[in-house]
Amino acid sequence: MRTITYAILTFTFVFAFAANSYSQCKTFTKSKCNPKLSPYIYNGQLNSAVLNEGDVAELMLTFYSDHDYRIVVCAAGEVEPVTFSLKDNAGNVIFSNEDHNLVDTWDFHTNSTQQLRVEVGVPEDDNPKKQKSGCVSILVGFLDSGE
Amino acid sequence: MSLVSLLFIVGCKSKSDKTKSDIIDNIEVDMSERKEDKTVKKIFLNLPSPIELTKMLLAANAEFDKELLNPVANVDKYISSGSLALNFGIYGTDLCYCRVFEELQESISYLAAIRNVTDKLQIPEEEGSNTLNRIEESLEDRDSIFQIISDTYAGANSYLKENERDITATLILLGGWVEGMHLATNIKDQLKDNSAVVQRIAEQKYSLENIMLIVEQYKDDASIALMYNELENLSKIYKTVGVSQSKAVVVTDEETGVTTIDNKTQFDISKDQLDEITKLVGQIRVKIVS
Known part of the structure; x- marks a missing residue:
């Protein structure tokens, strides 16, 4: 009986923690990341997760020809700044923020339609005793060209 | 993948x-x-916004065709959560289409239908309907309207995920994509020069790959199961659509400062493939809106 009670309590704690983390991540994304997309129009899809150092996240999306896009990679607190790169279908690196002072946004125009992959990484630091962890969001916006 | x-x-x-x-x-x-x-x-697998697709239809000189839309009167037919979510997506794309073509009265009607659906899906006002009020206030402001539509999707998307209603979020996006395909596949037959629309239909090869990875998880869900065979058949057809791409080069214009990903992508799609895609999209959509 004690085992069951312990399991329920553990589950409740984990569930509540996870739900709270998600809510905090959502709040962080809404308040800190979404404004960075302006004046680009948000594609409306939330890509957020709590990542630990060493973790990698990827976003796959079709980018249409003759459009202007902005990618925002937004990290909270101790995991900031994060690295991100854009790769084509063959895995060729098109852009890496490590070559641009770890910027958190990149604007670009596309000449042709293609599936691109945004790869985000949380760099590991030298302190093995402390595991860094925080919310990371990848947002995509496009420009209303007034067609 | x-x-x-x-x-x-x-x-x-x-x-x-x-x-x-x-x-x-x-x-x-x-x-x-x-x-x-x-x-x-x-x-994370994303789909392009329906705004992007409907804007392309305008750029291709298509005429507004109300008959292609899912009538707002149908909204009362949708009872189940799955049906409501799919038609949230359908109506969302219809709203984008109406707004892109400056059909303000129609936009208001679709806005009301979406509000009805968000209420039935129990998406709180601050996440859905409240944003929709902003649309009513600024319906004639083209610059902000798309931003508000996107915010509406984003609010619903994040709320549903937060509340473990991920399948509902999935169905909304799927419905929106199907309606975009429905519009494109029908409008292509109304244009003298339909090359841009045909190109965009072929380009959905990538989005469908993403969609299949996602729906694979949910094929036991009643709403997905209803159309899974058609989606699989659509996927099979799209796998035969040829694509070739040159290596991307990043070029920055020194005068404008605009950075461009410069490469060429060629999609090869035949009339038979287009016809089959049109047929399957029609079958899927009928199951959603009926």
């Missing part, structure tokens, strides 16, 4: 570890070969 092996939830939207992820644009993939170094790899 054969790397999807085992799905599990981590991070801020997870409710438990190592359970199946249920999110259309947010699939977490366990890269088991990387477990040794404790690296977690998450993959």
